[in-house]
Amino acid sequence: MKLNPSRLTLLVSSVALLSFSAGASAVDADAASRLFKKEDCTKCHAPARSKKGPSLKKIAEDHRGQADAAAKLIEHMKSGPVVKLEDGSEEEHRIIEVKDDAELQNLIAWILGH
16 A cells, blocks of 8 residues: 555654553543642743743643653652753752652653643
């Protein structure tokens, strides 16, 4: 079977969309949102606009396509590194405390879905 370029593009786009949808459905958005608020992430981050720190949309864009994005974000949230804020100042990132790493993984998947 010979595929012309437009059909190939449609096929690749469909597979990518289905893959993204399957991954996105595994995220518990309510639990992630609750953890985000409980850990006071809203102090520095918002879904679509920057506050003291980058928006969730910006974080997702910066990590899109990186195979190790989730691992980098887990390390970032567990280690409390010094981060540069939007105004140029620096402070230690809050360490996110969870009983189960699955909670943190869910939060990261939710952030990367923005």
